[in-house]
Amino acid sequence: MNTIKVKELINNGLSETNGLILRKKIQELLDNSTEKVILDFSGITLFATPFFNSFIGYFVLQYNPNKVEELIELTNISDLGKETYNHSYNNAKNIYIKKINTDDIGKITQNNISNS
């Protein structure tokens, strides 16, 4: 398992900028290994949705929600952090599902047109 001590990279979990820093680090690890990435949030006490949107939201759309749960795990995160993370994650998941459904409808429609 690859562990990222988040506090060594950023001071808080508020901004999009900080989320993108963490995203870059996570992506590097995912590109070079099949191991799960553990995010250790010890010492991080401030959390807002721009932060989680910019990395976990990104990965949910890139992979899929289930895959993200296999690839990334959060540890030592406060209740505030969990609550904020859940908002961002669930929002991303809903967007992902909507996108998949729209794509499926598009494919079905295209098939029907091709076969008619």
Next chain:
Amino acid sequence: MDIGKILDINTEIINLNNKYYESKEDIVKMFKIQEQILNCKKKRIRINATNSQYISPTCMIILSSVRLISQEQKKDIKIMIKKNSSFAIQLKEYGFITVEETSKNNIPLNVLYKEDEILDVITKLIERSPLKKLDDSKKDTLKSKLYEIPSNSLFHSNSNQGVLYSGYYLKGHDFYFSIYDIGIGIPNSVRQHLKDEEISSKDALNWAFKEGNTTKITDYPRGVGFTLLEEFRKEVKGKILLITEDIYYEAKNKYNNFNFLPNKVRGTLFTFKISV
């Protein structure tokens, strides 16, 4: 002060009322003042507040938009007050007159340009109100939730001039945090995004409120901050006031109310109030 001495044909005098309270009627009046300034053909404007006695936090931030308007339209805009009057003291407390930190219970009215400035502003505001007595965990929650407001405003405002912010604690009463940008407003932003000019301002705002909806294209999903803020508002029994285009939206207790303004206003104003 003798207004007549400074009056010349190149100067427009705009008179303020005696008092502006935190009410829809007075907020509308203050937006009318702003409209007069915006539409004034003259380049030199003097706002006559020599008879003014009181201005509420939301009205204050609307008035303070003259700072951004004067930059944008290259107008010379000044406010005339009676020295040492209660109004002058109040303007100093708000930070309108000077950016010196002259008061113990506010953060000076100023402009935010970048995301990394936000945390410092919010931290100062909390530390200057009775909310500083909250334990660290509750303070962190408050900082985190309030962060959503200016962060969202900076991201969406389409304004090169930054966003105005104001934090004020009215002793014994309420804690206010206001953000105001003089960008294109939420309804116009939604219309442009959806490529539909026919959407009403109310429908546009409802679209923007819906979780997952956002007008900005990024490689990650957005549109969840307002829901979080609304949940927090209910927990702390706070109030949200959102004014954009012709919408006056209030969320208070268990209800959310859309009211309409007689005229469209510039940009988007967001106030979060907590009773302390």
